[in-house]
Amino acid sequence: MTAPSSVRRLVETREILLCCGPGGVGKTTIAASIAMLAATTTPGRVLVLTIDPAKRLADALGLEGIGNDVVRIDDETLAGVGAVPRGELHCAMLDMKRSWDDLIRRHAPDAPTARRILSNPLYQNITGRFVQSHDYIAMERLHELHATGEWDLIVVDTPPTRNALDFLDAPARMEEFFSSRLLRWLIAPARGGLLGLAARPFTQIADRILGTQFLEDITEFFLSLQSMYGGFVERARAVSRLLSDERTSFVVVATPEPTPLREADFFLKELASRRYEVGALVLNRALPSSLALPATEVAAEAMAADAEEISKVAARELDLDVEAATRVLRTAASAAREWSVVARREAAARERMASAAPLVVTVPSLDGEVGDLEGILALSGVLGSAA
Amino acid sequence: MTSLLERRLLFVTGKGGVGKTTIAAGLAWLLATRGKRVLACEVDAKGDLAAAFELGNVGFDPVEVPGGPFVMSMDTEASLREYLRLQLRIPVIGRIGPLASAFDFVAAAAPGVREILTVGKLCYEVRERRYDAIVVDAAATGHVLGHLTAPQAINDLVKVGLIRSQTDWMLDILNDATTTGVVVVATPEEMPVAETIELVDAIRTTTHVDVAGVVVNRTLPELFGVRDEAVFTAIAAARPGVLDEARFDGVFDAARHATARRRIAAEHVTILRAALPEGLPLVLQPYLFTRAEGRRATRQVATSLAGELS
Numbered sequence: 001m002t003a004p005s006s007v008r009r010l011v012e013t014r015e016i017l018l019c020c021g022p023g024g025v026g027k028t029t030i031a032a033s034i035a036m037l038a039a040t041t042t043p044g045r046v047l048v049l050t051i052d053p054a055k056r057l058a059d060a061l062g063l064e065g066i067g068n069d070v071v072r073i074d075d076e077t078l079a080g081v082g083a084v085p086r087g088e089l090h091c092a093m094l095d096m097k098r099s100w101d102d103l104i105r106r107h108a109p110d111a112p113t114a115r116r117i118l119s120n121p122l123y124q125n126i127t128g129r130f131v132q133s134h135d136y137i138a139m140e141r142l143h144e145l146h147a148t149g150e151w152d153l154i155v156v157d158t159p160p161t162r163n164a165l166d167f168l169d170a171p172a173r174m175e176e177f178f179s180s181r182l183l184r185w186l187i188a189p190a191r192g193g194l195l196g197l198a199a200r201p202f203t204q205i206a207d208r209i210l211g212t213q214f215l216e217d218i219t220e221f222f223l224s225l226q227s228m229y230g231g232f233v234e235r236a237r238a239v240s241r242l243l244s245d246e247r248t249s250f251v252v253v254a255t256p257e258p259t260p261l262r263e264a265d266f267f268l269k270e271l272a273s274r275r276y277e278v279g280a281l282v283l284n285r286a287l288p289s290s291l292a293l294p295a296t297e298v299a300a301e302a303m304a305a306d307a308e309e310i311s312k313v314a315a316r317e318l319d320l321d322v323e324a325a326t327r328v329l330r331t332a333a334s335a336a337r338e339w340s341v342v343a344r345r346e347a348a349a350r351e352r353m354a355s356a357a358p359l360v361v362t363v364p365s366l367d368g369e370v371g372d373l374e375g376i377l378a379l380s381g382v383l384g385s386a387a
Numbered sequence: 388m389t390s391l392l393e394r395r396l397l398f399v400t401g402k403g404g405v406g407k408t409t410i411a412a413g414l415a416w417l418l419a420t421r422g423k424r425v426l427a428c429e430v431d432a433k434g435d436l437a438a439a440f441e442l443g444n445v446g447f448d449p450v451e452v453p454g455g456p457f458v459m460s461m462d463t464e465a466s467l468r469e470y471l472r473l474q475l476r477i478p479v480i481g482r483i484g485p486l487a488s489a490f491d492f493v494a495a496a497a498p499g500v501r502e503i504l505t506v507g508k509l510c511y512e513v514r515e516r517r518y519d520a521i522v523v524d525a526a527a528t529g530h531v532l533g534h535l536t537a538p539q540a541i542n543d544l545v546k547v548g549l550i551r552s553q554t555d556w557m558l559d560i561l562n563d564a565t566t567t568g569v570v571v572v573a574t575p576e577e578m579p580v581a582e583t584i585e586l587v588d589a590i591r592t593t594t595h596v597d598v599a600g601v602v603v604n605r606t607l608p609e610l611f612g613v614r615d616e617a618v619f620t621a622i623a624a625a626r627p628g629v630l631d632e633a634r635f636d637g638v639f640d641a642a643r644h645a646t647a648r649r650r651i652a653a654e655h656v657t658i659l660r661a662a663l664p665e666g667l668p669l670v671l672q673p674y675l676f677t678r679a680e681g682r683r684a685t686r687q688v689a690t691s692l693a694g695e696l697s
Contacts, residue, residue: 022403023402023403024402024403024574024578054577054578055581056577122544255404257679258679258680259404259408259438262438263433288637288640288641288644290636291637291644293637295634295637296634296637296638296641297637299632299634299635299637300637300641302634303638314625317625318621318622318625320621320622324614324615324618325618325622327615328615328618328619331610331611331615331642332638332639332642333638335610335642335645336638336640338645339641339644339645339676340637340641341676342676345679365644369576369577371577
């Protein structure tokens with residue numbers, strides 16, 4: 001399939017859209033806005049799966065304290081902010097701990113094994129404290145939701161990762177992990193003392209570094225996990241397949257600043273090398289394009305130079321203090337000069353990125369932060385009108 | 388309370404995208420210009436710290452910035468090799484391949500192993516005293532607790548063994564507030580402020596590591612006073628007849644944009660200030676209009692941090 005020419009085509013033709021990119025660029029907001037666009041322009045049932053929404057946004061989406069459940073934003077609420085829904089808009093949040101626990105319960109061969117794993121301190125450490133495990137669970141949850149067949153479109157806000165790509169490799173890593181020779185070596189002695197020769201140097205070093213007791217703890221834990229090998233690997237493969245499915249597309253989100261763009265660029269290349277489809281690159285929170293115009297800087301200079309003259313006219317017409325008006329115009333002019341430098345730098349960056357994706361959408365920063373349904377609706381309008 | 392600039396180990400963290408690398412680089416540069424021998428270390432190896440100093444690829448071996456700090460990038464495998472060689476006297480030169488895969492496995496299996504090699508290397512440098520100060524471009528808010536708590540976690544999980552015996556001196560360094568401090572970087576926006584408040588609280592309740600300060604990056608100066616803003620609004624609203632030329636659109640857009648951004652930013656700084664523990668230094672770092680990254684930006688950050696911290 002060739003990549004669609006607009007965000008509207010994207011939401012009409014794909015079943016899964018993964019919003020990814022560096023931290024702090026507004027991924028969650030863009031994901032919610034894409035879902036809003038879909039719910040207001042298509043008759044489908046749309047779900048947005050958020051990972052860690054800001055409190056205000058979570059409130060706006062009705063997600064506060066609902067754990068792993070899916071909630072629908074009803075038509076009345078949507079109408080209240082001026083949205084005309086054609087489909088349904090649903091939201092869900094990812095509760096990491098609960099998703100892991102559910103996964104263990106589902107794949108454990110029996111209840112005692114599940115209990116043994118769930119109460120193991122290593123398990124609690126892995127799921128509770130170390131964020132890397134979140135990458136896998138987000139993809140796993142996506143697979144689960146998609147498999148229900150309940151949704152026409154699922155828009156996913158990807159988790160914040162150390163490396164923006166971790167979640168892509170998570171299923172493969174999970175599979176690799178369970179099939180690793182090391183895991184088998186480690187588990188072998190516990191299975192009846194069949195410690196192969198190959199395991200010795202590793203065990204000796206590991207034993208010296210970590211201590212026997214700890215090695216035994218790890219072994220016991222992974223022996224329990226091993227019983228779920230089949231289910232885990234099968235699911236991991238299914239999740240991998242889903243990512244490269246032709247109904248899945250990636251939306252890379254960044255802001256037009258050097259560091260996020262560098263990361264987005266790297267990400268786009270990695271997606272391409274894995275043959276995943278990039279549907280769009282969204283450059284979020286861009287300055288108003290008028291700021292980058294050369295005319296603006298000329299006008300700012302003129303305004304600063306003639307501030308007094310202009311103020312006399314303005315003061316007479318509007319009944320203002322001439323001095324205050326002069327000061328205000330000079331300040332406005334100097335703000336324009338400062339921000340036009342930033343805007344031109346952004347424009348140059350946008351130009352560089354123009355062919356980095358089949359569809360590059362620039363979203364201007366709105367007056368204020370987007371944290372409510374009105375803001376989401378406004379953003380969805382911008383995304384929907386972008387060609 | 389020991390001033391931020393007097394500590395020998397500074398972890399600079401913050402939500403992704405707030406510019407923690409820029410602040411870490413600025414701090415390292417500032418300390419170096421004050422005659423200290425400084426090591427700046429990037430933990431997540433994305434290359435942003437090297438970019439802040441306009442260095443090419445930087446690895447585990449520090450590269451000196453003329454007139455500035457030494458810069459290195461954390462590599463847990465190299466750290467493991469160094470650790471085995473120096474601490475355990477296990478020579479692994481040329482045999483790191485199988486060991487690395489073994490290590491990868493143990494790191495995946497035993498939470499905290501990867502983290503302890505990072506923190507261990509940093510504490511080791513503190514103990515060796517080859518540098519007067521070490522500035523760490525640390526992991527982002529979600530991950531940094533894993534690093535700070537790694538020695539304790541290992542202490543709890545591993546009852547015996549050589550790793551266990553290594554964690555005590557690390558804890559001594561980390562938990563000494565005259566030596567070690569965490570600097571949390573935020574921007575005046577909702578999520579970064581919320582995460583900063585949460586993180587400061589989490590560090591204080593779950594670790595014994597001291598929070599040395601909070602830096603609010605990309606703050607904006609006030610554009611208009613209240614009365615002037617009313618004048619601006621009046622002029623902007625009644626432009627026909629006064630300034631109706633289209634070329635002024637950009638100027639008014641800019642001023643409106645600057646005012647809106649500043650207003651929102653100020654609200655978030657107020658929220659942050661109110662939520663932070665009393666006495667914790669809150670440093671405002673202005674938005675840089677002219678350069679966004681590179682040595683010029685790093686230098687500017689160092690200069691303004693110097694003004695705020697002295």
